[in-house]
Amino acid sequence: MADLQRLAETLEQDGGGVRDAGPADAVDGVPALAVARPTSADGVAAVLREATAQGLVTVARGAGTALDWGAPPERVDLILDTTGLDRLVEHGAGDLVVVSEAGLPIAALSETVRGAAQELVLDLPPDRLAGDSTVGGALSTGVSGPRRLQRGGIRDLVLGATVVLADGTTASSGGKVVKNVAGYDLAKLLTGAYGTLGVVVRAAFRLHPARPDRAFVLATGPLADVAARARDVVASQLAPAAVEIDRPAGSDVAEVAVLLEGTGGAVGQRAAAAAALLSGRVQDGPPTWWAALPGVSTSSTDGGSSTSGGGTHAKATATLTGVAGLLTAARDAEQRYGVGVALRGSAAGVLHAVVTGTPEATASAIGHLRGAATSPREGTVTVLRASREVRAALDVWGPVGGLDLMRAIKRQLDPGRNVAPGRFVGGI
Template sequence: MEALHETGVTVRSATPDDTVGGVLPRWVALPESTAEVAALMRVSAAHDLAVVPAGNGTKLGWGNPPERCDLLIDTRHMLLDNGSTVEHSFGDLVAQVGAGLPLDVLNSTLSRFGQELALDGTPRAGTVGGTLATAIAGPRRFRYGTARDLLIGVTVVLADGTIASSGGKVVKNVAGYDLGKLFTGSYGTLGVITEATFRLHPILTDRRWITVEPHASGEPASPAGGGHGAAALVTELASALAEPSAIELEWPDLLGTPTVSALVEGVAAGARAEAVRRLMDGYGNALITAEAPAWWAVPPGEDVLLELRVPPAAAYPALRAVAARGLPARVRGSVASAVLWVALPADVDEAAFAGFVTGLRDDLRRLGGALTVLTAPGEITRGVDRWGPSGALPLMRRIKERFDPGRRMSPGRFVGGI
């Protein structure tokens, strides 16, 4: 479209590599600044173009396929106003970052100053914008919180091309809204995140992982029978004086015994790790290592991946519910924070998948939990709502109407077809 080229932004035709959940855009734009994104959005508004923001594309298969996608905005070439990708305030432990910067590149830059953005569990090439848009967080959420907790300022471009900011480095506020909290986890349905400002932490270089396969606590063989010992161990670790930064569970076979691993880092890490090892030895043979287990902060699968959330006290009943569904699921994640990944076999059929998701959601609802289908082939999700029911849906729809009344921002990708 000629109007897109008139913005001065590089625009090319889309290729199959640009597909969003199976939907191929018409064009891909490569802006280099927030102002250029605003220009693209003004043209899109004038011509009723549906827009999807993207970084390195590591999570473009997550969520619902968009109802339509005319323009993919690739944020990887964007710079801050000062011409850099990172503006680091060392003394304040703060960094302002372009949305298209991969997290591993950001932390490599910050590490030279002994600081980091304490987020993990994202794909290696995952960008700042993609991490915020999908609200993904890894093992150390137990100590440091999630992206939403570490975000102190954000700049976005709204559907009509308005540039708005909130928090640190404010340019223009949208009255009454905390943009950082609204846009984190919104899957690109409210606008385009172009810049973010984060609170940083000093790098704690002395790190020890303590790993154990818990005993089955003498329970009879049954689905998730070995989980009770793991649940008891996690409860003890969560309140331990050694203050682990993360407590993760790896359960490749729900008829077997799970592995539990805890991370201790910082001051007196060696002595604290030894204290954790002694605690864990009551559940199995605990080992201390200087390297993380190979499965740490890595999703248990890529083809069919779900996210399970429940109150921490309901984590063990939730695991039993997963096992009782009868499919060979692999579970990994934080029992202490009660956010778990569930991977199913790539060859699961449509009926089995629908039965698993529907039945497990019924079980989790009674526990105060929820289940989201992060990614799965379209042919097995036809009869399944990837997001499931949400009591907040009426409010979310009002927010969508406020920010994107024309339904042009990633239409249909989020909860309730927002």
């Protein structure tokens, strides 16, 4: 049992607090015993040091918008609420750099840098932005949106990070930090690790100047045709900021949407050229599904909303030429296993899928999608969100390269498995 009194004493100077966990304090269905909410990096270190000394398992939580992504932890004794670390540390507008604490909502950070005509190009799903998804949560899940095609994903945008390890040690690496840890690029390691290596308390990101003018080009057609035309745009000299494909469940057709950004009339000229290449049409705004994950409510043109339903949420990657095979595999899986497979994401090969059906049929469909790529180098399908029945029927991570190295890093940074054990690939 957790000694809440001793945990609370660690935060006396911090101003944070510790409380018993309530019904809503669970991580992917695994209930917690207590919740600590420090307000500083020192407070996080003190809490983790005491929790580990007590043999407790700690899982970090920001806004909780993706707390059911990945795998459930082996157990949860303490939830460490990072929302008390919500300060913008520095905005170096001249250097196009921003530094913030981990509990700051991405939406709030974006609003601040927008005042300097700059942006952090993450393009989080609208539901996560509206739910105040935090800097730490975005890093831990490694999520990125449509414009990763040109600007890179969050792993490319993060310059440095400060993390508190399970024993209370504070370590930093990369830019805009004071103390560096030799041998590890912590910022990159922490990105997409689901909080299994430590608790992120601060991060620095590269910003980009905002581009004031934009145009969208849309086209619809058969799956293979849309994939080929989208590939042509990606490989063209038009420098698209994003090329996204949306294939609704059960459909033999898909829609491709191209975003062109820049300044002045050059955007319109590039949009016209893209429309000719796609045999499509130009419009000012995005399609209603833009940047949203399949299966999540999105705003419709009439002011209402549309929902494509629940199901098992997976992230699929493919090579530029392999996207067509992934689209075909989705349709084949539907016909073979009686499921629905909605597929949406970048024509360059990072897409999200929602599979609806029985657990057994869903597991078979996921396996069929994985068959579209014969090796991790050619593509992967990772299950992010699923019921326990679906998880029991398949390996949610699929084939993963470098697993021994990942486990060795976990042993180095968290030898007692006190931070979010089981949340990541291979039970890490």
